[in-house]
Amino acid sequence: MSILDWLILIGTLLAMILYGLYQSKGQQSSDSYIMAGRQMPWYTVLLGIMATQASAITFLSGPGQAYSDGMRFVQYYFGLPLAMIVIAAVFVPLFRKMNVYTAYEYLDQRFDQKTRLLTGILFLFSRGVSTGISVYAPAIILSSILDINIYLTNVLVGGLLIIYTYMGGAKAIAQTQKIQFSIILLSMAFAGYLIVNALPKDVNFQEALFLAGKSGKLNVITTNFDPRDKYNIWSGLIGGFFLALSYFGTDQSQVGRYISAKDTKESRLGLLLNGFVKIPMQFLILLLGALLFSFYSFQKAPITFNTKAETLAAQQASVAYQNLKVEYNLLTERNKELSANIVALKGTPNPVSLQKNLDELRQTQKQIEDNRADFQKIIKSNNIQAEANDTNYIFLHFVKNYMPMGMVGLLFAVVFLASWGSISAALNALASSSFLDFHKLVVKRGSFTPREELKWVRWHTLGWGVFSILVAMLATKMSASLIEVVNALGSVFYGVILGVFLVAFFIKRIKGTSVFIAALIGQVIIVVIYIYDLVGFLWLNLIGALLVIGIAFIIEEILRNKRIEKV
Amino acid sequence: MDHNMQEKNGERRYWSRWYVLLLVWLVLLIVFFYWFTQFYK
Known part of the structure; x- marks a missing residue:
């Protein structure tokens, strides 16, 4: 990465911390710290909801997922608009009527304290651990690509945001999320333009889509019903509905966003507009991956997008790696020729020749996939200390190697900002719940002054911040399958x-x-x-x-x- | 009392329109995605 890129990366992150600190001024009580004084307009709620849900992995694994599995992942979000309707119609008025700070507080009023504590514990455990993993997941990728120590990367991803989250609570989070998410969307849109621009001169957008489609990457809707299959229209509509209902309706990191709105109307608007924009946004992120697939069809894709894994494999399993690489190079060379033939033949009155090339292309792509899978086996069987699955590395590989100077730094900053947006909201939610649902309730009921409360919630925020970094540090020692379990x-x-x-x-x-x-x-x-x-x-x-x-x-x-x- | 009821009904109608609009949007998206999948197959 060039000096300009480093300057842009560091400058963006520093500016974000300073802006967060500026927005932290005037915190007087836990009410303003947890609820942002219940003053948020709908657009802050909307951006907050979206920034909380979209972690760095959303922007990294989206294109990667489309590259390797096609665009069917978008079906995962089909139930979301339906869930937004139920939450806006039923959940929001009840939470607001009861004037609760946490979702679990409502359960105390409706049922009893033990039910509140049980759901609180389930939330704290699952969200606490998964926040740690959402620190680790982008950290391992950044560490590998930028060649920075993983422990330091964990601290950079999970630690710096604690400064403004600790100081400013919900208000600082909402204001920074607004800026963070705007930067992310603009940068990703520009990245999309640059990907199309990076295609060979004689290949246009339509032809890139044609190639991706014929390679099975534009399979947005899949209608087969298989309960073990992750993404099809049925699991998306039904399973996705219940997942979105649970996440947006009962996870404090989301509930905290929309109950801090000025009134019921602003909460509802934020949620419903999220229902409108989420699927198209996810579709466009996945489309980047499909376009990247076409791009790499003309460029000879590497055997793995995790360059560090390839370097280590060349050193530690040199014979197996070299043998595989020879075969792989021949395949990608042929793949490149076939892709060029197909684009040239598209639209010409020669369907037989086009079909012949397409058949051979699919066969070659299958062999390339097998080769990539064999490479992953080499990584695993030789205990090489690098991620074998390279799905999340695909987008950043392109950014690092093909984006113009300046844009590289900005897109690496986007990875940090996306992480900070979701982690800061999670820390605020964890701290609110552990303080209000446990500490205040169990240890010292109702006898805190507003200042003491503020002090304590800040300590809880810091505690959860340290906890998530510790989980991220532990994750560096976990096997890939254990991390999947935690995820x-x-x-x-x-x-x-x-x-x-x-x-x-x-x-x-x-x-x-x-x-x-x-x-x-x-x-x-x-x-x-x-x-x-x-x-x-x-x-x-x-x-x-x-x-x-x-x-x-x-x-x-x-x-x-x-x-x-x-x- | 009547005024309150009218206001509540008006609000309910207002939000119902939003919900229907969002449902229509979801259906349109799915139809578009289906066409997209078939077109580029």
Whole structure:
């Protein structure tokens, strides 16, 4: 990376910290620190919701996912607009009517304290650990590409944002997220333009799409129903609906964003507009990956986009690597020729020749995929200390090697800003919940002055910040499969939490004890289903919620009958 | 009382329009994506 790129990267990050500190002024109580004084307009809510959901991995794995698996990942978001409607219509008015600070506080008013504590614990555990992983995930990529020590990268990704998150709480987070997300969107749009611009001179946008489509990368809708398949229209609409309902409706890092709005109208507008823009945004991010696929068809894609892995493989498994590389080079050379032939033949009255080239292209692409998979096996079987799966490296590989000076620094800054946006909201949510749902409730009920409260929530913020960095440090020692397990934690707990909230909102006859026992039993069953890998993870949310509702019904009936017997 | 009820109904209608609009948007997106998938297949 050039000096100009480093200057832009460091300058953007410093400016963001200073802006966050500027927005931190005037914090007097925990109310302004947790709720931003409940003064946020709809557009701040909208950008806050989007910036909280979109972590660095969203922008890195999106293009990578489209490159390797096609664009069908976008179906994962189909349930989101439906969830936005339910949350705007049902959740928002109730949260606002009860004037709660955390979602779990509502459960105390509707059920009892033990249910509030149980859901709070499930949230703190899953969100705490996953925040650590969202520090580690971009850190390992940046560390590999920029050749910086992973421990230092963890601190840069997870540590610097603590400065303004600690000082300014929700207000500083909302204001920085607004700027961060605007920079991210503009930079990604410009990156898209540069990708199209980087295509060979005789290949235009339409032809790049044609090639990507014929290579199976523009498969946005897949209609096959397979419960183990992650992304199809059914899992997206049904599973995605329950996932979005759990995430936006019960995860404090999102609830905290929209209940800090000025009034119900602003909260609703922020949520509904998120429903309008999220899918098109995700579609465009994935389209970048499909275009990158076409770009690399003319450029000879590397055997892995994680350059560090290739360097280490060349040193540590030199014979296997060299043999594979010879075959791979021949394949990519042929792939390049075929891609050029196909673009040249498109639109000419020679369908037989075009089809012949297309058939051979697909065959070559399949062999290239097999070669890339063999390379990953070399990495794993030789215990080489580098990520074998290179999906998340694809976009940054292009940025580093083909983007103009200045833009490289800006796009690396985007990775940091995207991380900071979601991690800062998570820290604020974790601190709010651990202070209000536990510390204040259990340790010293109601006897804090506003200043003391502010001091304590800040300590909690700092504590969770350090915790997430520690998890990220531990993750550097974990195996890839263990990290996948940790990553799926959200889905393991979300369904049960959602079930508790759905009972609270819609089934008035069920009381605290029944839902509490149902949540415990439901959680055990979900863990078993997850361990035995019985269904795709998107379905766990639906199953978890249904289990809690069903079991709570049964227990409520049993308890009622017992009460009647006693009378 | 009547005035309050009218206001509530008006608000309900206002938000219902938003919800319907969002549903229509989702359907249009899915139709577009389906066409896109078939067109570039």
